[in-house]
Amino acid sequence: MLCALSSFPIPQSPNRNQIHHVKSQSSETLKIDLLRSFSSPFELRQVHAQIVKTNAPLSILPLTRVGLVCAFTPSFHYAQQIFECVEKQKPETFVWNSCLKALAEGDSPIDAIMLFYRLRQYDVCPDTFICSSVLRACLNLLDLSNGRILHGVVEKLGFRSNLYLQNMIVHLYASCGEMAEARLLFEKMPQRDVVTWNIMIAQLIKQGDHEGAYDLFSWMPERNVRSWTSMIAGYVQCGKAKEAIHLFAKMEEAGVKCNEVTVVAVLAACADLGALDLGMRIHEYSNQHGFKRNVRISNTLIDMYVKCGCLEEACRVFEEMEERTVVSWSAMIGGLAMHGRAEEALRIFSDMSQVGIEPNGVTFIGLLHACSHMGLINEGRRFFASMTRDYGIIPQIEHYGCMVDLLSRAGLLREAHEFILNMPMKPNGVVWGALLGACRVHKNVEMAEEAIKHLLALDPLNDGYYVVLSNIYAEAGRWEDTARVRKFMKDRQVKKTPGWSSITVDGVVHEFVAGEESHPDTEQIFQRWEELLEEMRLKGYVPNTSVVLLDIEEGEKVKFVSRHSEKLALVFGLMNTPAGTPIRIMKNLRICEDCHSAFKLISAIVNREIVVRDRNRFHCFNDNSCSCRDYW
C-alpha cells in the first residue's frame, strides 16, 4: 500500500520527540491526533512520516483535508500521490469533489472555481459530481462568465443528458438574470423533471414575473409540495396574499400535504390578510406534525398573531420557544410597537441584550416605532445614536423615516425638517410623508407645503399625499386651496383610494367600502347604526365632519362619515358575533378621527373590545379608551 510513495521523499521531522511519542500510541489515538494535526503540506509530510513509522495504514488520513491543504501549493502532485495510494477506498475525483463542495458551499466559492482550473491543469478529468460542485460555486457567486465556461465543459464532456447538471445550468442562467437563455435551454431540454419546472417557477417569481410563473405552474405535468409552496410563497412575497391562500386551498384539494416551508408561507399570507381563523388552523396543524421546534415557523406565528391583533397569543408562542433568534425578538418588539406597548417593547429589548442576542437593523426599526407611537422622543433619539455607536449598525432610510415620524408626530416639525435636510441619502416618500402627516395633526400649513413640494416630485401619482394636504387646507378653512388640490388631482387623473374595511365572521370575510351599499345586510346595518347613534349622542358624541373633504352641506357630511367602511364593518360585527367577544376589523387606510372617537364610545356602550388594524398600527378600543392613548 505504501509502495507508491516509497520513492517519494519524506521530510525529516524537526521534532523527533513527537515521533517517538506517537510511536507508543495506538493507531486509534493517532487518528484522532491526525485530524487536528496538519494545516500545511509541510505538516502533512510530518504526519505522513509518522504514519509510515507506526505502520498505520495511509487511509487514516483525512483525504479532503489533504486535498484542501495541498490544493493551491506546489505540493498539489503530492496530494495526488496520496490519493493514488488509497484509490481503492475512494477515487481521486471523489476526494477532489469533497474539496470542491466544501469550498463551494463555504465562504470561498471562488476557490472552488480556482481549484477546478487547477485540476484541469493537472489533467484530472472532471466527472459529473465535480461539475455540479463548481456550478454550485458559480451559482453562489452569480458568476456567469465562469458558469458559461462550465456549461461548455459539460457539453464537451458529453454530460448533456445529465438532468442534475442541466437543472443547475438553467438555474445559473436564470439567477444571473439571463432568463431568455434559461428559457431557451429549458425548452430545448430533451427531458425535464419536476425540479426543472420548480427552478423555472421560482426564478420567474424572483424576477417578478408572477404570470409567467403561474403559466408554467399550470402547465407542468406533475406538481409536488415544492411547486405549490414556491407559488404560494411567491404570491405572499409580492403582496398577493389572497391569491396565496386561494392556491393553498387548491393544494389541499389536490391532496398535497404541506411541509414546514408551506406552513411558513401560508402563515405569512394569514398575517398579511389578518386571517386569524386559518392562521390558527395552520398553527394547530404545525404542532400536530411536529414542527413546533422550527424557529422560522414560530417567528412567522408570532408575526401572524401580532398582525391579527392577538398579542397575547404572540407572546405565548414567543414564551414557549426553546430557541429564539434575533428575528424572534425583533418580531416581538415590532409587534408590541404596533400595538402601542412601548414600555414592554423596550423591556423585551433589554431582555434580549441580557441573553446576549445582538440586535440588527430590523430590531431598531421596531424600537424606533415603539418610541414614535408613544411619543418617547428622548428614548428614540438614544436608540438612534446607540445603533451605530454600540452595535455598528448603519441607519438605513427606514430608520431615518422612523426618526422623522418620531420627531414630527411629537410636534417638533422644524427639527424633523432639519433632520431630513441632513440625511446622508436622498429622502424618499415615506420620509416626507411622515412629515406631511404630522403637519396635519399639528396644523402647520407652511411645512405641509414644503413636504408636498418634495412628494410631488417623488411620487406624483400617490393620492394619499393630496388627500392629506387637502385636509390640512380644509381644516385651516382655506377652501380655495382645497379646491385647487382637488382640481390638481382631477387634471392628473389621480383618484382617491376608496377606504375599505373587513371583518371575518364564521370564517367568511365581509368587506365594506366607504359609501357603498353593496353588502346584502346594508339596510339592517344602517338601522342598527341609527340606534347606536342615539346612545352615542346621549354620551356626548358629535360627528366630526372636518374629515370630509367634499364641499357639501353639513347634513350630507354627517351622512358621509356615518358610512365610513370601518363603521359599517363594526356594526355588522356587532350584529353577527356573540356578545362579549372581541371584534377585529382591518382597514386599508388609516382610521379616521371621527371613527376613532366613535369606536371609543361604542366599546363602552356595548361593553366589547374592538381591535382595528389600520395601515399603520393597531387600535384596541376598550371602555371608552384606545390603546394608542389618542396619540397617532
Next chain:
DNA sequence: GTAGGGTTAG
C-alpha cells in the same frame, strides 16, 4: 458524493 421553495421592517 450532485438539482428546486421559508422568518422580523416596508
